[in-house]
Amino acid sequence: MFRNYLVIALRNIARHKLYSFINIAGLALGLACVIFVILFVRDELSYDKWIPGTENLYRLEMAIQLPGRDPLLTSTVPFPTPAAMRSEIPEVTAMTRIYNNYSMTLMVGDRQFRQRIDSVDPNFFSIIRLRLIKGDPTHVFADPQSLVLSESAARKYFGDADPIGKIISTSANCEVTDTACLGRMVSLKVTGVVRDIPYNSQLDGDVFLPNTSIADRNSQDMKHSWHTENGHGYVRLAPGADPRTVIAKMAPLLDRAVTGELNAAGNPLKGSQAYRFHLTPFRDVHLNSDRWRGNMTPAGSWITLYGVGIVGVLILLVACFNFMNLATARALLRAREIALRKTHGANRTQLIVQFLGEAVLMALLSLVLALALVEILQPSFSRFLQHPVGLDYAGDWPLLLIIIGVTVLAGLISGSYPALVLSGFRPGLVLRANNAGQAGSGRLRSALVVMQFAVSIALGIAASVVFSQITFARNIDLGFRKDNVLVVDGSGLLTMDDQQSFIQRLKSDPNILDVAMIGTPPFNGSRSSGTMQLTGHPEFVDLNNRVIGANAVHFLGMKLVAGRLLSDNRAQDRVDTSGPPTDESAITANDGHNILIDQAGAARLGLTAQQALGRTILDGKTHLQIVGVLADAKFDGAREPPRPSIYFYDPKYTGFAMVRIRPDAVPRAVAFVDRAWHAFAPTKAVSRYFLDDDFGKLYQSDERQGEMFGVFVGIAIFIACLGLFGLAAFTVGRRTREIGIRKVFGARTRDVVVLLLWQFSIPVLIANAIAWPAAWYYLHGWLQGFAYRISLNPLYFVAAGLVALMIAWATIFAHALRVARANPIQALRYE
Numbered sequence: 093m094f095r096n097y098l099v100i101a102l103r104n105i106a107r108h109k110l111y112s113f114i115n116i117a118g119l120a121l122g123l124a125c126v127i128f129v130i131l132f133v134r135d136e137l138s139y140d141k142w143i144p145g146t147e148n149l150y151r152l153e154m155a156i157q158l159p160g161r162d163p164l165l166t167s168t169v170p171f172p173t174p175a176a177m178r179s180e181i182p183e184v185t186a187m188t189r190i191y192n193n194y195s196m197t198l199m200v201g202d203r204q205f206r207q208r209i210d211s212v213d214p215n216f217f218s219i220i221r222l223r224l225i226k227g228d229p230t231h232v233f234a235d236p237q238s239l240v241l242s243e244s245a246a247r248k249y250f251g252d253a254d255p256i257g258k259i260i261s262t263s264a265n266c267e268v269t270d271t272a273c274l275g276r277m278v279s280l281k282v283t284g285v286v287r288d289i290p291y292n293s294q295l296d297g298d299v300f301l302p303n304t305s306i307a308d309r310n311s312q313d314m315k316h317s318w319h320t321e322n323g324h325g326y327v328r329l330a331p332g333a334d335p336r337t338v339i340a341k342m343a344p345l346l347d348r349a350v351t352g353e354l355n356a357a358g359n360p361l362k363g364s365q366a367y368r369f370h371l372t373p374f375r376d377v378h379l380n381s382d383r384w385r386g387n388m389t390p391a392g393s394w395i396t397l398y399g400v401g402i403v404g405v406l407i408l409l410v411a412c413f414n415f416m417n418l419a420t421a422r423a424l425l426r427a428r429e430i431a432l433r434k435t436h437g438a439n440r441t442q443l444i445v446q447f448l449g450e451a452v453l454m455a456l457l458s459l460v461l462a463l464a465l466v467e468i469l470q471p472s473f474s475r476f477l478q479h480p481v482g483l484d485y486a487g488d489w490p491l492l493l494i495i496i497g498v499t500v501l502a503g504l505i506s507g508s509y510p511a512l513v514l515s516g517f518r519p520g521l522v523l524r525a526n527n528a529g530q531a532g533s534g535r536l537r538s539a540l541v542v543m544q545f546a547v548s549i550a551l552g553i554a555a556s557v558v559f560s561q562i563t564f565a566r567n568i569d570l571g572f573r574k575d576n577v578l579v580v581d582g583s584g585l586l587t588m589d590d591q592q593s594f595i596q597r598l599k600s601d602p603n604i605l606d607v608a609m610i611g612t613p614p615f616n617g618s619r620s621s622g623t624m625q626l627t628g629h630p631e632f633v634d635l636n637n638r639v640i641g642a643n644a645v646h647f648l649g650m651k652l653v654a655g656r657l658l659s660d661n662r663a664q665d666r667v668d669t670s671g672p673p674t675d676e677s678a679i680t681a682n683d684g685h686n687i688l689i690d691q692a693g694a695a696r697l698g699l700t701a702q703q704a705l706g707r708t709i710l711d712g713k714t715h716l717q718i719v720g721v722l723a724d725a726k727f728d729g730a731r732e733p734p735r736p737s738i739y740f741y742d743p744k745y746t747g748f749a750m751v752r753i754r755p756d757a758v759p760r761a762v763a764f765v766d767r768a769w770h771a772f773a774p775t776k777a778v779s780r781y782f783l784d785d786d787f788g789k790l791y792q793s794d795e796r797q798g799e800m801f802g803v804f805v806g807i808a809i810f811i812a813c814l815g816l817f818g819l820a821a822f823t824v825g826r827r828t829r830e831i832g833i834r835k836v837f838g839a840r841t842r843d844v845v846v847l848l849l850w851q852f853s854i855p856v857l858i859a860n861a862i863a864w865p866a867a868w869y870y871l872h873g874w875l876q877g878f879a880y881r882i883s884l885n886p887l888y889f890v891a892a893g894l895v896a897l898m899i900a901w902a903t904i905f906a907h908a909l910r911v912a913r914a915n916p917i918q919a920l921r922y923e
Contacts, residue, residue: 100708112454116414117813118912119502120456124410124465125807127495128403128473130499131481131529134491139292150335151294152325153384154176157366167384169369170318171310174325176349181341183333188212188219191323192297192388194309195581197776199261199277206777207245208298211323212306217286219328220295220374223798226256229282234303240284245298248701252306262307265732278307282760287560289480294377296388315432318350318363324388326374335371346766354623360632376419385617390793400602403799403804408502410811413540415506417450444511451507452500459499468491476796490635538855545896546814546866551805552892553867557884558798561875562791564730564882571734572614572648576605577783578765579613582773583747594749595771601764603757608647609746611639612868614727615786625710625736626697633696635689636737638727639669641746645722646686648750653691653719658741662686667716667740686719688739694721709738730880750783809896813903841909848908849901856900860893865893 109120140146152174174187191211198205213219217229217240224232225243232240239260246255264276280301291294300307303315314320329338341365348362365919372380382391430443454707466483474480485492595607612620620637642660645652658665686708689697694704703720708715716738726733753761762780769778831844868884875881 100639114814114817114914115454116461118411119412119455119506120461120465121456121500121811123459123462123495123502124406124469125407125804126404126498127462127466127483127865128469128496130481130491130495130744132477133397133482135292135477135479137378137393140294140375142290142292143221143374146332146374148329148333149219150327150329150371151374151377151381152327152369153372153381154321155368155370156321157361162543163368165384166321166386167381168321168323170321171315171323172318172349173369174327176345177338177342178311178326180345181338183330183338183341183598184327185330186215186322186328187221187326188216189303189323190216190295190297190388191303191310191327196262196309197781198249198299198306199775200258204775204777205249206779207299208297209309210300211303211310212300214302214304216300217284218327222289222295224285225285225287227286230283232284233302234302235281235283236302237278237280237306237458238283238302240286240300241282242298242703243288244288246282246285255285258282264306278305280305280307289531292378294374294381294387295387300684300887319353319598320365321386324386329371331716339369339371395824397796400800403551407804407811408498409505409542410547410808411542412502412506412642412810415454416509451511454474454505455499455503455506459496473561476799488870541812541816541852541855542859542862544808544816545856545900546810546862548805548808549668549859549863549892549896550867550870551801551808552895553863553888554871555798555801555805556888556892557867557871557882558794558801558874560888561878561882562794562798564877565880566787567789568726568730568880570614570727570729571723572650572727574614574787575614575781576755576758578751578753578762579781579783579786580749580751580765581747581779582749582769590772591743591746591749595766597731597750597768597771598749598765601752601761601768603761603764605752605754606643606647606754608749608750609641609743610644610748611742611745613731613748613750614725615649615790617728621735622711626699627708627710627715629698633736635693635696636735637669638737639740639742640739641743642741644746644750647752648725650725652721653721653723655688655705655718656738657720658686658688658744660741664739665719667742669740669742669745682714682716684715684717687720688714688720688722690722690724690734690739691726691738692734693736693738694718707727726880729787730791730878733854733879774835809899813899816903845905845908848904852904853897856893856897859896860889862888865892 121214151167152169153165154173155165155167157163171189171191174189177184178187186290189212192208194211195208196208198207213234214234214236215230217224217232221229222286224240227240239773241255243250244778249255249260250258258281260280260282262275262280264278286300303310310323314322327338346363346367348363350367351361354361354363355367377387378389379392379394379397381387382393386392433443470482473481483491520846582594591609595609598604598607621634622637623632625632628908631687640658641647642665643660645657664684665686667685667687691701691705694701697704697707697709704718704721706718710716722739726732730737751761751765765780766778769776831839834844834847867889869883875884
């Protein structure tokens, strides 16, 4: 019996080539999408699962409650926090930290390398058990002046030679004001080699330095400060310990350690009110860290995971709908076969099994084609995700079984309704009248077409809105100029005298238009804020602190709304930002000095731009006078509103040089910058990047999301059109006699074409009514992630609906025109 069913199924596939192609091609595209979705979901769920011994390990995060603002959520924590938890909370059995916020120049012989460094606790590799190829994780940092390299870094520095015991030199950690220390070199011995960290990890590093080394760039003040958050902390809890209990026990610790300094700076909150900590299981960090700032690697999202999964399922269902539609529409072609089988004793169960078997066979044939498509498109998919993704048929056999299971399920879903309908034919009625009218209602077929186009239209609206928002965000007026700006990182490497000489040297090149120094470049993401108070007012407000050079405002093209700019020629325009504002020396050095403020900062103080001029604010106990008000600048792009900020001029802490280059001389200017750098810092490798590149990174994930929607909408529309093409061919053929009668009674070709187009337009119009609310709901929430966003203009929805309608018309127009032009005599002889 099985052989008989198989032969019949293959004969039907061969006999009806067009419909078989439509079904197989549609299912193959749907299955290929599902396979890629499964690979994507598997990768997202695999983050950090490969690291052993992390069952009771948690990452520490914190929410900082700032006066007058929403909490600042950050994945970085003050350096003393993890150690204090281990010392005072019994449930915390171990802790480790990693700080990756700086780069260093490493020297191997006479070769220089600019390298980002991960500063870690000596027990790092014992707590987070990355695989060490060489070295003992418990003793690898026994000597503070040591390094652990990744495999890639070891090859970069030493080629194929054994790196263990080799020496890498770098400069010692020096304060900006300690000019005698700037040239001091430290020899670091390579004591371990760790396997390269794969892409599916929250960690990211190639060179690990113990934070006990004198080369560690983290200052001693930072290591004792509870108000500097620039590193990641991990704690191990005792088995069975409740993370919520651990967090609750932090309240007295924070009240004791933080409250005093907060109150001294004008913040009336207790430590446990200002700082609220959170613990995330180590293996769950990737998919649960999108709300926390400062992650080492881009965060994933359960929402994205669910969204991609739902879209994949919808596209597969669109392909299944095709099968149902065509199978029920073509029921007449198999009516006699079914009737004869029933008269010869076949029961309904046997017929259902037969038709389900045919559907599963077609799905399995589609799977073969889908796997071929996956192999062809896999390199493009890997480039899209920016990391390699593969399907190893031997090693991934569990995943392959899941894919086969999904395929069989798709076949069963596709064939379920047709099997139930076809097996329900009454043989007497069919053989007497050759009538298959019971074979599925036209309403069902119309409903399936509606669902297909609803999915396509919703995805089309989403793709157009996402791309429009990204274009809007890229072209928004930022309040400053970012074009053709090369940023050179000289923080901690050049003295103040060197900075001025370096600037003058750069300006001597005709290809360089201007140079300015700044403490933190735009799009850097670093935050430094202070709690301040307008004199005569009891309220405290939080203002962002920005350190700038004397001509940085002019360089960036920022608009001065009121007052004047800071000048290098006025001693009162300088503010020493090296110490806390409550320190007596800082009060003496800075009291009465001048600052700038932006319009958002003035508004936070309850002032207009003109009212802010000449007013004094208290930064701790230091009085600072506002001499100028700047227009707001969007230094973080369009996602966030401008942070209310004050601007200090402190040449000691303007470590980044911004260099504006002639657009037609970029290579020559960059080469000159490199030569100038080496002339002033011969032992330091240059670190530079273009500001436009940093701006582009702000929207990479959103662009990928838009591209994903674009691909999905193309596939969904193509599958829907395949089904519509087959259904139109069958429907037009079934209405040939009706059309012939209409033409005999005077209907013109145009009338017949319009009639058929209208018949297939109704489901598309209904699909719009379903797709529009669903798309609006999703996109309204997505756009809330941008402080500056486009409006959900009805034109996006109307345009997507019209495009879908035009595509539907184009798909069926050829069928409609052919039958409308036919000779009515031939039409009346049809069948």
